[in-house]
Amino acid sequence: GAVVSQHPSWVICKSGTSVKIECRSLDFQATTMFWYRQFPKQSLMLMATSNEGSKATYEQGVEKDKFLINHASLTLSTLTVTSAHPEDSSFYICSARKPFTEAFFGQGTRLTVV
């Protein structure tokens, strides 16, 4: 299967600072990537769909000014959590999908805001 790499695996930041998470598709070109958020012992909640060369499509209730998504190339999407607060602490997961295939997932990033 395809490989999706996410970096960093974990990050601790101070309240009010911004954090950038990278998601790379290592062996295929992904025109579409997805960002999910997972709370402890809960399911994955889709935050946004990242489209290469265009603006991301955010799910209802997700603040687009807080969670900035950039999909500058066919192999890289970034999620920036701006002015992070403790309630933003969570597990963030990216995935990439080609048409007619399953979604491939990164290993996730655990964000802790202190």
Next chain:
Amino acid sequence: AQSVSQHNHHVILSEAASLELGCNYSYGGTVNLFWYVQYPGQHLQLLLKYFSGDPLVKGIKGFEAEFIKSKFSFNLRKPSVQWSDTAEYFCAGAPNTGTASKLTFGTGTRLQVTL
């Protein structure tokens, strides 16, 4: 609205017991269905997928699932579970649009296999 539901939130089984985890979906058109597993501390891995054709799908590690269109279901089964199957299991669906459409996940089922 598109949705996927899993009714078993926490299942505890003894080793060698049979497993069936329920998954129901609600989509307007044709659908692609998936089962993913998340072992503790690891990323999601695909167990199996259904796109079309034979409704009985075989996956990895002895898992299988059956797509029953009339019941809008895609239940996951395994005849004999092992302790190493302890994990979180997620059913997911996506509209079959021919594009890389987004997956919608169920709430997940935590499987605990005891020795």
